[in-house]
Amino acid sequence: MKISIASGKGGTGKTMVATGLALSLAARTPEQPPLLVDCDVEAPNAHLFLHPKLTEKQDVALLIPAVDDAKCTSCGECAKVCQFHAIVVLGKKTLVFPQLCHGCGSCTLVCPEAAIHEIPDKMGVLERGPSETGVWFAHGVLDIGEPMAVPVIRQLKKWVQPSPGQVALYDCPPGTSCPVVESVRGSDYLLLVTEPTPFGLHDLRLAVQVAIELGIPCGVIVNRFHSPYPPLEEYCAEKNLPVWLRIPFDRAIAESLAQGKTLIEVDPHYSELFCQVFEGITAYLSNPTKE
Template identity: 40%
Template sequence: MKIAIASGKGGTGKTSLAVALLHANAERARLLDCDVEEPNCHLFLSHTVIGHKAVELLIPQVNPNLCKLCGKCVEACQFNAIAIAGNQVMIFNELCHSCGGCARICPHGAIQEFPVKIGELSQSRCKNEAELLTGTLEIGHASAPAVIKAAKKALPLQDVPFTLIDSPPGTACTFVAAVEDSDFVFLVTEATPFGLNDLKLAVEALLNMELPFAIIVNRIQSETNLITDYANQQGFPIWLQIPEDRHIAETYARGGNLLDVKPELKKVLRELLDRCQP
């Protein structure tokens, strides 16, 4: 089953939790880093890269011998990726969404599509034997969702029961691409007004998508019931609460993970995955 780890706001400890979940469930889970603009999981896992694969999109190319400079492709392109200047058609690959509209509309059959690299998937084996798959978008390309979709389609090294997905922060199109068709979502938040505000946005998005989720509250400081009150009122489950702890922050600063400080959480992190089963 696929479990996405998401959060409305960055810096809530989403990556940290994803890494800890992988450690606690090493023999039965793998991790996909779908935060393709800033994939950071690899910084916290000792691993060996065992393979790379390019992510490609079909991008149009114009055959100048057939092109009559009629401009129909410029008109058809909704992404402003084509222009006619002098006596040539210029296509800007990084703006192309690969819809195929220009090739379809060209009355002279002058446009053909070819695969072009827009990102990369790298496959690693971690020291704990689990698999890490990292999607990285090439800087300057617009199609982050395409790289995320490719990462989710990549075949596992070996079949394991749980696929964990570290999603990009926020609720924009990249978030949707990462969490859609998951079986369950963990929403990581922190017990602050910012955390609550951003949690509400993420919840709204997940309710729209009709995805089941549970809340994980991180960095609980002082006596605040901010998140618990909201969750109880709305009837949303909270599955784990992690207190604010300077040691966790220091360990993270050294590239360590949650379980290094709180090994007792291992059992809880295993149960978390079991509870997702319907």
């Protein structure tokens, strides 16, 4: 089973939930611990809490065009098909802009002189390995100055696939655009972490729309809960969104997280709560009409 943890708004506690859930499941089924994939390649943090041994490494590269000047006749066919203006013909020169290239290969296919071949352009790195707690861990790290997170996420998800029967958890980036969609695609369930504020609710609505677009069932965990925020409660009821857990607002939790501790280390009681959330989701997925 694949569960994505997302939120819309940043800083709501996605990584806290993802690491908490991963540790709880690892303790529950030590013979088959879960896989945790940190898809927030712009700001990856989960490793700071789980301290995995990142034993394997792989570069992420995009295949970008390289023009053989000797064969190029400056016919401009490549520039005509490129939707991103990553290859342009200026007089007798054909120039490639690697930062603009999406690596689609279209220019290589249309070149009548076969003057274009493809070369890898590094944009990030993937790392994976076990943590002492048993959780299998993987993440991607986007290189500084590289704009495009999506190919790193795409390759990360291809590189680490759960073994049969293994639970895979995907800790997603904030937002609701393409990096989130790439992270969430293919999941069986989307767990949305929100907070009881107008911002939390505004961004939760957007995240729920992403889930609807992708056809993935979703539910909610409310973090920093102190008292019910009626508009959030009403929205969840109206959309039939199960609220699996409310994590109270507690300065002690905030202080411990700041030190790099997980929620389970702050309060071991949460291990049981997370397992209940997981079992609830499993039951819900096997019989969704019950809710």
